[in-house]
Structures are given as C-alpha cells and as structure tokens.
Amino acid sequence: MKLSSEKELEDLRNEIISGRDPNKLCIAVCGGTGCHAGGCSNVAQEIRTELDSKNLADKVDIRITGCHGFCERGPIVIVYPEGIFYQKVIPRDIKEIIASTIENGKIIDRLLYHDPVSGEKKIRVEDITFYQKQNRLILENNTRVDPAQIKDYLAINGYSALAKVLGKMTPEIVIDMVKSSGLRGRGGGGFPTGRKWESTRIAEGDVKYVICNADEGDPGAFMDRSILEGNPHSVLEGMIIGAYAIGSNEGHIYVRNEYPLAVSNISTAIKQAREFGILGDDILGSGFGFDVKVNRGGGAFVCGESTALMASLEGKPGEPRAKYIHTSEKGLWDKPSNLNNVETWANVPMIINKGSKWYSGIGTESSKGTKVFSLVGKINNTGLVEVSMGMTLREIIFDIGGGIPGGKSFKAVQTGGPSGGCIPESLIDMAVDYDRLMEAGSMMGSGGMIVMDEETCMVDLAKYFTNFLQEESCGKCVPCREGLRRMGDILKDITEGKGSMEDILLIEDLAGMLKDASLCGLGMTASNPVMSTLKYFKDEYLAHIIDHRCPAGVCRELITYGIDADNCTGCGMCKKNCPPGAISGERKETHVLDTGKCIKCGICYDVCKFKAVRKE
Amino acid sequence: MVSFMLNGAQVQADPKWNLLEAVQFYGINIPTLCHDEGLTPYGVCRMCVVEVGDQNRTKLVASCMHPITEGLNVRTHSSRVIKTRKMILELLIARCPSSKKLQDMAAMLELKQVRFDPLNEDCILCGLCVRMCEEQMVAKAIGYAGRGTDRYITTPFDMTSDECRKCGACMYICPVCELRCQGPQASTTLCSGCINTEPVCAPDYGEAMCFMVPCLSCVKKPEDVK
Secondary structure, eight states, X not given: OOOOSHHHHHHHHHHHHHTSOTTSEEEEEEOSXXXXXXXXXXXXXXXXXXXXXTTOTTTEEEEEESOOSOGGGOSOEEEETTTEEEOXXXXXXXXXXXXXXXXXXXXXXXXXXXXXXXXXXXXXXXXXXXXXXXXXXXXXXXXXXXXXXHHHHHHTTTTHHHHHHHHHOOHHHHHHHHHHHTOBOTTSSOOBHHHHHHHHHHSSOSOOEEEEEEXXXXXXXXXXXXXXXXXXXXHHHHHHHHHHHHTOSEEEEEEETTOHHHHHHHXXXXXXXXXXXXXXXXXXXXXXXXXXXXXXXXXXXXXXXHHHHHHHHTTSOSOOOOOSSOTTTSOGGGSOEEEEXXXXXXXXXXXXXXXXXXXXXXXOSSOBSEEEEEEEESOSSOEEEEEETTOBHHIIIIIISOOOGGGOOEEEEEESGGGSEEEEGGGTTOBOSHHHHHHTTOOOTTOEEEEEETTOOHHHHHHHHHHHHHHHOOOOSHHHXXXXXXXXXXXXXXXXXXXXXXXXXXXXXXXXXXXXXXXXHXXXXXXXXXXXXXXXOHHHHHHHHTSOOOTXXXXXXXXXXXXXXXXXXXXXXXXXXXXXXXXXXXXXXXXXXXXXXXXXXXXHHHHOSSSOEEEO | OEEEEETTEEEEEOTTSBHHHHHHHTTOOOOOSSOOTTSOOOOOSOTTEEEEEETTEEEEEETTXXXXXXXXXXESSOHHHHHHHHHHHHHXXXXXXXXXXXXXXXXXXXXXXXXXXXXXXXXXXXXXXXHIIIIISOOOOOEEESOGGGOEEESXXXXXXXXXXXXXHHHHHOSSXXXXXXXXXXXXXXXXXXXXXXXXXXXXXXXOOOOOSSOOTTSOOGGGOO
C-alpha cells in the first residue's frame, strides 16, 4: 500500500490505533542482544506454544521488541496493559506466567525485580530505580514497537515528523531548527549537526549523499546496535528528514556484518518503508525522492572513522584519508556528503515533532538532549542507560548502575571507548557532557562506559587499549602504525617490571607525536588511555617501574602467591584445583605453595574461602 | 593567486598547488619520504608536517595534502614541528636502520638518539612503489596486504603477477633500497657518520652542511667495516 499524501498517512495511523485495544493483554519479550544471549528466543517460542495450547492466541498479543536496556536482568518479559516487569525469565517460567498472570491476573513474586538496596519488590518498570533516573527519549520507543512492524512505529506517531517536514517546512527551516536545537554529533566528535547539514546543503554538486554510521566497534559499546535493532524506523525517518534538508536523494547505512540482527531489522524496515511510499520516488506525494542502501562492513574498527567508512563504501580498503577538504564538500565518491551516527539520526524526528526549544531545554549549556551510554564492566546493573546531558558520573554509576559488585570500591571509569580516557574517583561528581569530558582528558566517544574497581591495574588497562588500537590501526601512516607498536612494547615492559623512568618520558613524546601528526582520529586520540592513566594514576606506573610491584595484583610477572598459615584450614581446595600441582600439604594442616612451580593462574586465590591465599 | 603567511612573510601561491609545493617554491626545505612530484600525494610519512593556524589555535598538518587558503598562517620549522619530525624519523630509523636515505635525514635533522630496538625491516611503507606502478606504469601489479603493524607491500596473493612487466619502476622510486647505508653498527641504530666524524671535505668547504649526497667520502669504506 503506497501512501501518496500526508492525509493518507494520518488516516492509516488512525486506522491502526483505533484497531488496537489498549486494554488487550500483551506480552512483550525483549529481543535485544543481551536478552538474545540469555535465550529470549526460546522464551518467546515457549510463550507462543503455550498460548496456542490454551487457545489464548486471539486474546493475548505477543511482541518481540528491541533492547529495554536492563541487560543485567535479561531476558525481560513485560505483561501489558499493567506493565508487570518480569526479569531473568527462562522458558520453564512461561507456563506459570500464563496460568497466573495472564489467566488470573496474579503477580509472580519470584520473577519480580528486588531492589538490592531496600529489598523491596518492584512490580512495574517505572518503579525500578534503574529506570527512574533515566530520561529515555530514544530508548523508550524500543520497548513499544516490534522493530519488524512498521505499523507499530506508525502507531506511536512514527513518520509524523517526516510528514510535517515534507508538507510544511522548507529545507532551510529544517536546518535552522536542528541548529537551534543544539544537537551535536553522537558519534564522538560532537560537531554541531545543523551546521554540518548546512555546509553540505550549500556545497556545490548535483549529487549529494547522506550516510548513517552504524559501524560501532568499541569494546563494550552497544548503543547504536540497540537502536538500529530496536527501532530502525526512527533512524530511517531521521535520515529522510536530513536528506530533504540537505538535498540528497541517496543514503547509505554502513553497519557491521557482526550485527546480524541490526542488518536484518534495518533491511526489513527499508523494505516496509518502500512498500508504504515512505522511501523511493515521490515520498508521501511530496515530489521528494530518497532511497537507502544497507552496506555491511567487514568489522574493522577503523571503518568507524568517517573517511575510512566512505573508502569502504566505495569498495576500497577501509583506510582514512586527509580531511583538510571536508566531507561536506568532497565525501563519498568525491560528492558532498553528510555522515552522522545512528543515535544522531534517531534524535532528529523528536526535534522536529517537539520543537528545538523543547530539545535545547534538556542538557547543559554546550551539550543538549540526552545521551545513551552502555554501562559495562565492574558494575551491578550492566545495560544501556539514557540520561540527560549533564548528569554526574556518580548518579550514572551509583544510582542507575547500582554501584560496584562484591562490595569493592570504585576506581575509575573509561569513557569514550578505546580512544577515550580514564576518569578517576576524584572527578566522579563531574557532569557528563562533551566539554567536561574533553577537559578531563577523555571524550564522549560513542558512549561506552567501562567501570573499573580496585582490582583493575591501570597500566594493564592502558596496555590493553593500546594493543587493541595497534591491532585495529590500518597501518597507513607512520605515527599510528609505528608509534602505537612502540607504545605497546613500552607498556608491556612496564607491566613485566622491565620499565625505566625514561620510558615515561618516551611515552609522553610518543603521545604528543601521535596527537599532532596522525592521519586520522584513531591515531590522534590513541594516546588518551595512556595519558589519562598516567595523569591520574602515575603512582601505579611508578610502583611498577621502581618497586616492581603491581598494586592491583594483576600483572602476572610482578605478583607472587603464598599461603597464609594463620588463615589456612587445610581444606585442600587450592591443592585440588592447582593445575601444575604447586601446592602441597596434608588435610587439616597448613598447605604450602611452591613458587617455583606456580604458574600464577590465580585459581587458588579464587577458590580459597578463608582468604588464606595471599597475592602480593 | 592566493596569499598566505609563510614563516612570517606574506607570500603568494597558485591555488592549484598544495602547501608543500608552495613552500618548496619559496626555497624552504621540508623533508619528505612518501612524496614525489609525479605521483598523487599520499600523506602517510608525515615528515612534511607544518604548523598552521594563529596564536594558540594551531595544528600540525601534512603539507603535501593541505590546500592553500587565503590568509593561512604557516610555520615550517617551529619547535613543535621539529620535535614531531624527529620523533617520526626516530620511529622510522628504528624500523629500517640500514636505509641511507633515513640516516641522511637523521643527520640533517640532527637526530641524536634512537630509543627503540631496531627491527631491521627493509620497507618503510611509504607507498611510492604502489603509486608508481599504478599511476605511471598503469600496471597496478602491487598493493598493500595486511593491516596495522602487519601491513606490507606485495603482489596479489603473494604470487608472481602477470600484471608485473618487471619494469623496475618500483625499485627506481624506492627511497629505502636505493643504497644501503654502511654506517650503523649492530649495537647502535644511528649512523650519524657525517655528524660524528670529521668530514674529509671540511677544510675545503668550511662549515658546509654535509648531507652526504652525493659525496660519501666520510662514510667508511666497505673493507673497514667488520
């Protein structure tokens, strides 16, 4: 069914909404990446089978949605219209859910979320602290639509912003609106989106391209994939609006092939949008034509860099080029191009619908709107959180994230992925926005947040990220290729106790050169993890170099294990589990560890219940 | 013509030139490794970096790729530039200590130390041969393989290529294999023959800035090298 005017779209929307009973029972199963890994597809299958067998299929809807964000507690099942939130649901629980909640309206206590602090049972999503402090403008819709159904998106007012733009607004007005909203690129750089659009619009050229960067490659980041998987139409709508504003008729979505669900959902969305006349020639009868292609990337981290991404789109090796002539003038195939990240595009329809004034009212002076962060690492509530810009790290990590597991203490948080920096505990009350993070020596990046506790060695961490970047460097320019290799070697030496004080100077020299002389953003920011840890945790570097000691007990070459005679009960657990057989001792007598045989695997430390194994 | 500031002097240049060409036109020497007049600039060796911008808002750019814009303020030998060039060269020499070109450049830039273990590679991956083969010989017989530190230049699938006419242009243009440096000893990566020894030519030429091209009289004779 091809829609040929705004009115037809509204008629269809009303028809869809009126055809739906808001009080009808609906079981929503989170189909996000985390819940998939937790087995949500089996849960959904079980629900279908059970509904069929009880002849409830007509009375109860089932909806597989995108990521709800609370990945720690997945698979998540929500029963509407009450909105009862069940967590960690396994297929075996389904019979009970259907029998109690669906048929008799009873709530199952053991599947509810229990607040770890107060111990209270939380029945609905809005009661849960994890969600309460968030401002879920983008992610909220993930829970309300089935990404494979365009009608679900239409039912929540989808494509109304597009209709408004095509019917009532000139491209200039759209650009002005995005400019005054204060939206900045969510991919890392934080360039004002409206200005980018404007310069692409005024660039000379008959053919222009819009590109969506969905090549999210940071370790521990999954914001973009979750938006693309959970609500692909919002990204498409943003892109069509952007294309209209810029004057482009062709768009590309560059998504990595390792995100099969994202590839499949966005492809389905494009297909459906074409069927409804929302993509293609003459969109909604406006005369404006635009279409989108999905390009699957091979999974190179560097292809998230805009010029490397465009090289890859052109079919060349994914290597960056100099950006002295901007992408807005010469981008893809040397034509004016506008590249934005998934989250940026997803923000656009909201700005059009609710106005730039509303949008710029959220956030801080220089950073407007909300930002989605993926909260991972040593944190209780792993998952996706969306907060207004300017929220402090403490609120994100302790109030929303629920703090550090195992009663350990917070040490630092790495923001912005491998090219970001480490922010120590002393700065935990810092408000999170583009500029504050930059001042602290880190960056917003795409929004990864890796939380670290006291058992993380900062030198080891810097080594990990440097090695990651070294492996992911394309190798085109000398500073990045040779510089990162040497940086990695130096850090390796330090973690093995072979470092010297000159190494610190050398690291600083290398970092300065990387920042100044690298060809692309990967190299320019590659020294951030090292420099920020060196800035805030220099004592750890010195402990490694001077005392040959790893304070966090991570660097294998610098630690030794031993058994504390006072605490050892002679239970034999360590002896039983020791792979090289380095521990000896009779039952109920103090055990002894032979450091000559010890391979420092740490198993004895982990299995000892009496804290008798020492790590120093 | 566009006018811009070059080391404090107001100069003019053809807008079609890139920054490197303009700077060289005014007789200022900037070291380059991956640049050749007859080939498309590639901008990877980063030796040609210059500082552009005003006051506190400056940045380093590769001059071989940078366009000249009206009023651009360029400094070709600021301390930041020199420091960066030296660091890059230090990394390159550590990779290929036997390259005479690099050793000469080290002498020219007065690079006094290499703080890394030598890798003794033969190729600095400047990509001149790849561009030569593609652009001038129209053969496209060689290209890059691998990524990051594993990157190397080869024929497709590392096999003898039918595209290669064995013209030798790649060897002609290679800055590294033109001549093996005789200077460095196994234990020290830097040759610095020309700055550490008394040049034979010094009495004749006073304080001539010797860059060994084409004299070489101060370099040890092969029979003297153990």
